[in-house]
Amino acid sequence: MIELRREDFSIDEALGRLLKGGMGAVVIFLGVVRDESKGKAVERVEIEAYDEMAMRQLEAIRREAMERFGVKEALIIHRHGSLKASERIMMIAVGAAHRVEAFDACRYIIESIKVRVPIWKKEITPEGEFWVEEAGRQG
Amino acid sequence: MRIRIRYYASLRELIGTSSEELDLEEGSRVGDLMRVIMGLHEALKGLKGILIAVNGEYVEMDEELREGDLVALFPPLSGG
Numbered sequence: 001m002i003e004l005r006r007e008d009f010s011i012d013e014a015l016g017r018l019l020k021g022g023m024g025a026v027v028i029f030l031g032v033v034r035d036e037s038k039g040k041a042v043e044r045v046e047i048e049a050y051d052e053m054a055m056r057q058l059e060a061i062r063r064e065a066m067e068r069f070g071v072k073e074a075l076i077i078h079r080h081g082s083l084k085a086s087e088r089i090m091m092i093a094v095g096a097a098h099r100v101e102a103f104d105a106c107r108y109i110i111e112s113i114k115v116r117v118p119i120w121k122k123e124i125t126p127e128g129e130f131w132v133e134e135a136g137r138q139g
Numbered sequence: 140m141r142i143r144i145r146y147y148a149s150l151r152e153l154i155g156t157s158s159e160e161l162d163l164e165e166g167s168r169v170g171d172l173m174r175v176i177m178g179l180h181e182a183l184k185g186l187k188g189i190l191i192a193v194n195g196e197y198v199e200m201d202e203e204l205r206e207g208d209l210v211a212l213f214p215p216l217s218g219g
Contacts, residue, residue, distance in 0.1 A: 033218055048148050049218070050211055053195040090219060110219055115151060118192070118211070119218025120148035129173035133148040135189070 001074065002058045004049055006081040006117060018075045024067070025099040027106040029092040035085035040125040044088050047080040050118035054078070061112045069105035071096035076109060078119065091135065140165055140206040142172060147213035150189070153182040163204065169193065170200035172210060188215045 001017070003009070011028065018026065035046050062074045071094050077116065078090045092109050096102035113119075121132045145158045154191045169191055175196060177184055191198055204210070 047218075050145075050147055050192075050213065053192055053211065054218075056195055113214065113219040116197075117218045118147065118190075118216060119214055120214065120216040122148070131214065133149065133215040134217045 001056060001076070003077040004051060004055055004058070005077065008079070009016075009077050009091060011091065013076060014075055014091060014093055018073050018095050020073060020095065022097055023072055023095040024097050025102040025104040026093060026095045027099070029110055029135050030088055031090040033083050033085050033087050033089060033111075037123050038124070039124070040127055040130075042085055042123045042125055044082055044084045044124045045089075046082055046122040046124065046129075048077070048120050048122070049080045054117050054119055057117045058113070061109055061116065062103060062110070065084055065094070065105040065108050067095070068108065069101040071101050071105045074105060075111060076113075078113075078117075080119070081089075140167070140204070142167075142204055143207070143209045144172075144176070145209065145211045147211065149214045150183065150186075150212055153186075154180045167204050168200065169198055169202045169204065169210070172204060173200065176212070185216075189213070190215070 035042055058076050062076055065074050073095045075093045092106055094102045094106045123130050140163055142161050142163055150156045190213050193208050
């Protein structure tokens with residue numbers, strides 16, 4: 001239920017793996033490449049990951065979300081490599097009995113990824129290349 | 140003891156290498172290693188928010204290092 005991959009993914013295929021009995025709500029979050037950043041046009045982003053650690057952190061976050069909010073299943077797919085504007089970067093899907101815990105768990109997962117998973121984005125613009133460095137556990 | 144170091148993202152570009160190995164005295168801690176690294180790589184001096192992981196887990200400066208440890212240094216994150 002955790003993937004770090006270069007290729008795009010199918011939302012339907014991922015949902016097929018997520019769905020199981022007892023679910024009455026599924027929340028999906030998609031992160032996409034924004035075509036502008038701080039007033040600059042973004043042509044593409046280069047996404048780099050510390051693969052082994054990122055996979056471990058993603059799995060830890062998934063388990064925490066499932067235990068903390070009592071949801072039935074959670075799936076996280078994050079891409080790396082070169083992605084053009086509007087391409088999908090990541091997908092989180094959470095299935096639960098009811099919507100409240102599904103939304104809460106999904107929010108927990110994305111906010112945790114931002115501060116714990118070693119993945120970095122470099123924006124390629126006509127004015128140059130810029131690393132985005134937003135957050136960190138000790139920062 | 141031999142310690143393996145990996146640099147990621149902007150740190151790798153700043154110092155121009157993705158990995159190196161350093162010899163430290165037995166009993167050295169992450170803070171000792173950081174002083175050696177800062178002495179070797181002028182470009183890292185003054186940078187704020189560098190994150191440190193040993194063998195894939197976040198650590199504090201007082202964490203003791205062991206022979207063969209893999210230490211990763213990286214900038215603030217931007218996944219998701």
